[in-house]
Amino acid sequence: MELMWRYTVKYKKLVFLNFLYVFGFILIELGLPTLLAQLINKGLMFNDYDVVAYYGTWMIVISIIGLIGLIGLAYTVSKITTRIVRDIRNDIFEKVQSFSHKEYNEFGVSSLVTRTTNDAFQIMVFMQMVLRIGMMTPLMFIASFIMIIRTSPSLSYVVLIAVPFLIGIVYFIGKRSAPLSNKQQINLDEINLNLRENLTGLRVIRAFVKEKFQESRFYQVNDSYMIVSKKLFKLMALAMPTFSIIFNCIFVVVIWLGAIEINNGDLQVGSLIAFIEYIFHALFSFMMFANIFTMYPRAAVSARRIEEVLNTEPSITENENGVTETETHGYLTFENVTFAYPGDTEEPVIKNVSFTVKPGETAAFIGSTGSGKSSLIQLIPRFYDVTKGRILVDGVDVREYKLSALRQKIGYIPQKALLFTGTITDNMLYGKSDADIEEIEEASDISQSKDFILRKPNKFDEFLSEGGSNMSGGQKQRLSIARAIIKKPDIYVFDDSFSALDYQTDSKLRARLKLETKKAAVLIVAQRVGTIMHADNIIVLNKGIVVAQGTHEELLKKSDVYYDIASSQLSKEELA
Missing domain, CATH: 3.40.50.300 (P-loop containing nucleotide triphosphate hydrolases)
Known part of the structure; x- marks a missing residue:
C-alpha cells in the first residue's frame, strides 16, 4: 500500500474532493430510508397525503443531489487513478532508461514490459476500488450500524452475530489468493516472453518449419496461466454466493423477528422497512469492502514488482x-x-x-x-x-x-543495426537533434545511403516501420552509420x-x-x-x-x- 498511497497523496485536493463526495453520498443514502420511514409512519399510516407529498418531494431532491454526487465521485476517482498510473509508468520508464545492461539482463525485457503495463493497470483498478468504495464503505458501515441500533436495538444483535462469519470468509479468500496472484503475474511474464520471441523470430521459425513447435510452447505457457487464473477466479467468485447466503439468512431472521415486534406494538412498519434498508447498506458495504481485501493480494504483488524496479540502483x-x-x-x-x-x-x-x-x-x-x-x-x-x-x-x-x-x-554503431519507428529524417536527428537538411544530406552521402533514400517515394520523409523492417540489412547499417556521422563525435x-x-x-x-x-x-x-x-x-x-x-x-x-x-x-x- 505504501507505493499506492505515495502516488495518491500527490493529488491531495482531488482526494479531499473525493472524500466530500463520498461523505455526501453516505448522508443521502442513509437519509432516504429515514425519510421513507417517516413517510410511511406519519403519512401512509394516517392517510395524510400532505405529509406523503412533503417527504416524497424531499426524497426526490435528495436523489437528484445523490446522482450529482455519484457523477462527481466517478470524475474524481477517474482523474486520480489515471494520473497515478501515468506517474507510475513514467517513473518506471525513467528508471529503466537509467539501467545498465546488467539490470536489463536481471529483469528481462518481457518482465519490464509487463511491470510497466499490466502491473501498473492492476494498481489503477485497485485504487479505483479504494477511492470509490474503500473510502465509502467503512463510513457507510459505521453510519448504517448506528442507525440500526437507533431504530431497533433488539434486532441489531442479528447483524453482530453475522459479522465474524463475514470476516472469516474475507481472511480465507485473501490468504489463498496471494500466492495465486504472484504465480499469475509470473506466468504473464512468460507469455510475453514467448510471444516476443515468436514475433521477432518469425522468419527463422518459418524457415525451419517450426510453427507447430512454437504453437505447442505457447499453448503450454498459456494453459499454465489459464489454470492459475481459473483457480484465482474461482476463489474470488466464492465470495459473492457465500455473502448472499448469509445476507438472505439475516434478512429472513430480521423480517421474522420484526413482524413479531410489529404485532406486539414495539415497532412500526416504516421503521422495519428503514431497518432493512440500513441492514442492506451495512452488509453491502461490508461485502464491497471485502472485495477490496480479496483484490489486495493481486495489487500487492503488482506493487511489489514495480517497487523492485524503482528501488533497483543502476550499477552505472x-x-x-x-x-x-x-x-x-x-x-x-x-x-x-x-x-x-x-x-x-x-x-x-x-x-x-x-x-x-x-x-x-x-x-x-x-x-x-x-x-x-x-x-x-x-x-x-x-x-x-x-x-x-x-x-x-x-x-x-x-x-x-x-x-x-x-x-x-562517442558515435556508436551497434552490431545489429536498429532504426526507430518514424521517418528517415527522424532517425538521423537521433544523432543531432538540431541538424539541418544540409547536414542530413551530407551524412547520408558519406554513409552511401543517399542514393537509395532519393529513390524512395518520400525521400528523407520515408516512413520506417518498427525496427526499420521495411529496409534491407545493408540499408539499415548505412542509415545507422549516417546517424553517427551527423553527430561528429570524437x-x-x-x-x-x-x-x-x-x-x-x-x-x-x-x-x-x-x-x-x-x-x-x-x-x-x-x-x-x-x-x-x-x-x-x-x-x-x-x-x-x-x-x-x-x-x-x-x-x-x-x-x-x-x-x-x-x-x-x-x-x-x-x-x-
Whole structure:
C-alpha cells in the first residue's frame, strides 16, 4: 500500500474532493430510508397525503443531489487513478532508461514490459476500488450500524452475530489468493516472453518449419496461466454466493423477528422497512469492502514488482559532478583492462588488454567468434564497467566523466543495426537533434545511403516501420552509420557495422569515412579482413587476450592467428 498511497497523496485536493463526495453520498443514502420511514409512519399510516407529498418531494431532491454526487465521485476517482498510473509508468520508464545492461539482463525485457503495463493497470483498478468504495464503505458501515441500533436495538444483535462469519470468509479468500496472484503475474511474464520471441523470430521459425513447435510452447505457457487464473477466479467468485447466503439468512431472521415486534406494538412498519434498508447498506458495504481485501493480494504483488524496479540502483550512474569538458579530443587508451560480466563465475572475457588510438588513427579488432571483440568496445561508452584496469578518453578515466558527456563524445554503431519507428529524417536527428537538411544530406552521402533514400517515394520523409523492417540489412547499417556521422563525435565505434555491405559499397564508405574522421579516433570490429586491412593498428584477439597487434603487413608475417583468418578470405596475390 505504501507505493499506492505515495502516488495518491500527490493529488491531495482531488482526494479531499473525493472524500466530500463520498461523505455526501453516505448522508443521502442513509437519509432516504429515514425519510421513507417517516413517510410511511406519519403519512401512509394516517392517510395524510400532505405529509406523503412533503417527504416524497424531499426524497426526490435528495436523489437528484445523490446522482450529482455519484457523477462527481466517478470524475474524481477517474482523474486520480489515471494520473497515478501515468506517474507510475513514467517513473518506471525513467528508471529503466537509467539501467545498465546488467539490470536489463536481471529483469528481462518481457518482465519490464509487463511491470510497466499490466502491473501498473492492476494498481489503477485497485485504487479505483479504494477511492470509490474503500473510502465509502467503512463510513457507510459505521453510519448504517448506528442507525440500526437507533431504530431497533433488539434486532441489531442479528447483524453482530453475522459479522465474524463475514470476516472469516474475507481472511480465507485473501490468504489463498496471494500466492495465486504472484504465480499469475509470473506466468504473464512468460507469455510475453514467448510471444516476443515468436514475433521477432518469425522468419527463422518459418524457415525451419517450426510453427507447430512454437504453437505447442505457447499453448503450454498459456494453459499454465489459464489454470492459475481459473483457480484465482474461482476463489474470488466464492465470495459473492457465500455473502448472499448469509445476507438472505439475516434478512429472513430480521423480517421474522420484526413482524413479531410489529404485532406486539414495539415497532412500526416504516421503521422495519428503514431497518432493512440500513441492514442492506451495512452488509453491502461490508461485502464491497471485502472485495477490496480479496483484490489486495493481486495489487500487492503488482506493487511489489514495480517497487523492485524503482528501488533497483543502476550499477552505472550518471555521476552528476563528473567531467564534461576536456582540452584534447579523440584520444583513447586501454590500460591493462580486464572484464568479466557481472555475476558471471567464469573466466573474464577480456584479459589485460592495452592499446592506444589517437585522432586520425584507426584501430581494428579481429578474432574468432567469442573472442571478446564486441565486449571490449562496449566498455568505452560504459555499457559495462571494467573489472580491472582503466579506459581513458582524452586522458580522463571514463568512470570520472558525467555519463551523458562521455557518450556525447562517442558515435556508436551497434552490431545489429536498429532504426526507430518514424521517418528517415527522424532517425538521423537521433544523432543531432538540431541538424539541418544540409547536414542530413551530407551524412547520408558519406554513409552511401543517399542514393537509395532519393529513390524512395518520400525521400528523407520515408516512413520506417518498427525496427526499420521495411529496409534491407545493408540499408539499415548505412542509415545507422549516417546517424553517427551527423553527430561528429570524437571517437567512432563500429561494431561489425559493415557486415551487410557489398565490397564495392564497403570500399566507398571506408574511403569517405577516412576523410570525415581525420580528427577522430576510429575503432572497427570486423570479421572481414578486407574491411580492416588498411587500419593503422589491427588488434588480434583470441579468448579475450591480445595475441598480436600491428598493421596488416606486419601481422601477416608475425601472427599465425591473423594469417589463418586472412588466408581464408584473401587470394594468394593479396597475401603476398
